[in-house]
Amino acid sequence: MEVGGEGRVHRVMESTLTARDRVGVQDFVLLENYTSEAAFIENLRRRFGEKLIYTYIGSVLVSVNPYKDLEIYSKAHMERYRGVSFYEISPHIYAVSDNTYRAMRTERRDQCILISGESGAGKTEASKKILQYYATTCPVTDHMSTIRDRLLQSNPVLEAFGNAKTLRNDNSSRFGKYMDVQFDFRGAPIGGHILNYLLEKSRVVHQNHGERNFHIFYQLLEGGEQDQLSKLGLERNAQKYHYLVKGCCPRVSSINDKSDWKTVRKALTVIGFHEEEVEDLLNIIASVLHLGNTQFGEGEDGETQITTEPQLTYLSKLLGVDGPALREALTHKKLTAKGEEVSPLSFEQAVAARDALAKAVYGRAFTWLVAKINQSLAFKDEVYNSSKGSSSVIGLLDIYGFEVFQHNSFEQFCINYCNEKLQQLFIKLTLKSEQEEYEAEGITWEPVKYFDNKIICDLVEEKHKGFISILDEECLRPGEPSDISFLEKLEDTLGGHAHFVTHKLANGKTRKAVGREEFRLIHYAGEVNYTVNGELANQSVNSRTAGSSDNQILSQCFHREEVTTQKRPETAATQFKNSLAKLIEILMSKEPSYVRCIKPNDAKQSGRFDEALVRHQVKYLGLMENLRVRRAGFAYRRRYEAFLQRYKSLCPGTWPNWQGRLADGVATLVQHLGYKPEEYKLGKTKIFIRFPKTLFTTEDALEARRPALALTLQTSWRGYRERAKYHRIRNAVIQSAWRGMKSRRKARRRRHAAEIIRKFIKGFIYRHYERCPENEYFLDHQRFSFLMTLVRNPPKSVLDKSWPVPPPSLTEASEHLCRLCMQNMMRAYCRRIQPEWKKQMEQKVVASQIFQDQKDSYPQSVPKLFVASRLGREFNLKVIQTLGNDKVKYGVAVTKYDRRGYKARPRQLLLTSSFAVLVAEAKLKQRIDYAALRSISVSSLTDGFMVLHVPSEDNKQKSDVVLQCDHVIEVVTKLATMADKKNKVNISQDSIKFAVARGKEGVIDFTSGSELKVAKGKKGHLLVTAPQLNPR
Ligand SMILES: Nc1ncnc2c1ncn2[C@@H]1O[C@H](COP(=O)(O)OP(=O)(O)OP(=O)(O)O)[C@@H](O)[C@H]1O
């Protein structure tokens, strides 16, 4: 939706289709009867009536001058068009500006906007709106704001020097303008360049009734300071200057020269003109006025002379040229063909020479001005030089449309030729882009019927045969060229061409319409008669005097060589042809957009739509031709997503959302809508609809569906709203219930915990009391935790004697448990035990029964394993043989002490199953039958002495044996076990008595000392000192 200037609501593109009876179509391609000029104009009229001044022909913008300020150019409007697709919003000059800008940014291609239309149609305004749009919406840094300001300020300066009030337009541009705006890679304006074409110089010396000279003259006189005017020799009264009053209207109500002067002065400063340059420029302006007031009279000899001396003085001062030289230049002509000879001019000739000089001076000053502005707009910052390569350009062409007057001169010829060329370009590029779009979308191109105006362009510019070539030839040939001979030459060469007619060549009917000094060109936009009168005189320029000027601008503009050279300068027509060719080349290298301006009436009145005038322009702008080319294929094309988005509600298959490929969605939709195959084509990304009718029917269907759709939407919206509300409430209820439950549970847990803690503390206090309600929880807990500790951490092995401390109530149970546990472990241990180990253990048990707590060396012996025999293979074979069947079960090395002298002798003690035997090498020294062994004595100390007591009355036995051995505990245990004398082992504290011989006794006394010592004592006792053990 768009809110119009007067608060009215205008709907966008497609929406407007339904309201087309009121505001017409926004795009002419949607006109049902697109070949009808009347329908075209009617559409324009309707829209104009609604203050809708813009309409599209495809991508071409047609603009009708409203002649009043519409509120559609605000910053808010600019923002609305920024980045929005061309067709999504109503037509506007900003849409074209934005579209062009975005195309430049995204496709990185230079663009140009061609603005055409006849005088007063709004071209310059359009170009200014575009420039303002860029100045406002493009990103700008501080640095670039200077360039932006200069770009904007170049307009008032150029308008002051190049615009004038004409009958058609109070601010008519009297020159063609092409302006390049250069953007950097970020899209910020960084420079500009202006090309100017064909300034209407004749206006300097002559204006038609009701018209004025260029604005600058009036601005200077009205706004210039008194000092300045005096210096220039000027009076503040335009009526005093002949060149300013030809049209008899130096003052115009719509123009405020005084304030415009201020604007121009400020603009000149912004652009960067130096004071001296401004001064030189004003000198030229003033000198033109003085030239205009320079009068001629006849001297005494009939020669022409200047009658206004003060003017001559001012002129020579302002232009910086020598007075006499100037006088001579204005009254004499130099005959180049005859050397340095000069000949006097007639009165008329002198007037013409004066006017020619005025025109030339002004014209060149204008060219200099443009060059100067270009210097100031030039992109030259070193910081940004690197981005130069990536910069892009948008060109703006503001040039006249076709002009047809009563009398059409060389200027009209150039303008119309220029338009002919631009139409050529339009046809070429439009068809090309149309063809490219079809190709990109994969749609077959069907040839379009249109009028190609190349034939007319050729007629004008073809080499050797064309109009301009003939004109050149005529000017350059020796002798005086004449208009008549030129016309004849044209007839000779161009006669018979379908687009060229003269009075002589025409048939009866046309002959009346073409004068004798005229030729007619049949342009693509219509027929125009041109007069050849003065055509040739217009082609050369008087530049003699100005070449030697002190005025910097003039001396730069007029080169000396130009004056002295013998070569004839290029004719104005050729100059124009060449500059036009260059312009076309520039435009061809860019992607064009078009703005076609139309003026609705000649009276500059708002709200008046003069159909005849508009029809004339529609014809001359070639708009019907534009439309025909555009409509040759398809009237409407839109990207799939946009099309589907708009019309999806018309088909159940695509409503409310299409999930598949867009192309399939559109195919489903159009099938449902009953489109016939010839009515549309599906491209790669777009649907093309051939006739507007098809689209209108679809749009009508959408309109009809709208109430139902609105109802459905309303219902579903209400349903959605209620559902959402219900969900919200439901969620709230569930949430609060859940939260309540959670908090209750938490509180319960907390209460429970507090209770337990309380019980625990109370129980702890009463722990030593009988079981009672106060301590039962604590006691149970104690019991439970004792039992759980046991379960979790029971004793690991039979040797592990750790056991948790039981609570008093469980002391007895704990003992039972401990015992059971031990038994269990022992049982398990025993089950696991090996036979050798069992034997070892049995022996150790016997040893413990005998020695535990009795003999000091016992504790040391506990960890040392008993072995099967200490002798290994050291048995003497002979001894083995002697023993025969009695197998040796254990053998150990011992020391035997004699009973009398206590002499120590090494022996082996061998134990068999029924006796023990002492062996010395191979000899059996003493055999002790186990049955005869009475007892065994050992001391309680750490020594290794043992005494085997045997009965002395037995002759076979040699009496008691005193032995010493390192393994006394092992030997005694084995012997006592084998001999079954476990109860016969005596452990004596300090002495052992033993029988020496019958009736005789020996004694061994034991004492503790630092080391083992064995010695014979005084009383015949054997003294043994046993080493004391270190206290453990
Ligand atoms: N969009 C617009 N809104 C309001 N007024 C406009 C608009 N366009 C043009 N005008 C009015 O029309 C006048 C003439 O417009 P403009 O000078 O742009 O015409 P032009 O086509 O450049 O004519 P010329 O060929 O003579 O230079 C402007 O001075 C202005 O008053």
Ligand SMILES: [Mg+2]
């Ligand atoms: Mg203009």
